[in-house]
Amino acid sequence: MSLSEAIPDNWERKQGVSNDMSNRINRMTGARYRTGGIANFLAGPSAGTSVDYAAREFNAPLAYNIYAPPSGRFGWDVEEWRINAIVDQIFAAVDDMARHIIFSPTTEI
Numbered sequence: 427m428s429l430s431e432a433i434p435d436n437w438e439r440k441q442g443v444s445n446d447m448s449n450r451i452n453r454m455t456g457a458r459y460r461t462g463g464i465a466n467f468l469a470g471p472s473a474g475t476s477v478d479y480a481a482r483e484f485n486a487p488l489a490y491n492i493y494a495p496p497s498g499r500f501g502w503d504v505e506e507w508r509i510n511a512i513v514d515q516i517f518a519a520v521d522d523m524a525r526h527i528i529f530s531p532t533t534e535i
Contacts, residue, residue, distance in 0.1 A: 436487055439487075439488075440487075440488060440490075441461065443488055443522075443523055443526045444461040444490060445461050446522055446526065447459075447461070447490075447492075447518075447519035447520075447522045447523055448460075448461045448519070450518050450519060450521075450522040451515045451518055451519055454514075454515070454518050455511065455514070455515055457495070457515055459492070459495075459515075459519075475491060476489075476491065477489045477490060477491050488523060488526065488527060490523070492516055492519060492520075494512050494516075495512065
């Protein structure tokens with residue numbers, strides 16, 4: 427399977443929702459999250475993530491991984507004093523995604 431065959435049919439919708447999620451976080455806190463498929467952040471395509479599993483096995487139209495901002499000594503060990511702020515950001519993003527699901531026609535998701 428080529429990379430273009432692996433791109434979901436609703437990739438534009440998924441990207442739009444992820445942009446909205448990121449913008450909500452930015453408006454709320456000023457923090458910026460990058461959005462896009464995991465291949466956007468790695469050197470090339472990847473597969474086998476929990477998002478891939480949810481999308482294929484359960485036909486989940488909007489499935490995302492949200493990564494905490496890098497910090498700490500090793501890059502991903504978030505300092506304790508930052509945890510609450512990051513959790514608030516993630517919940518704001520999930521709330522935004524839920525609103526897309528609730529207020530979108532089922533054929534659009």
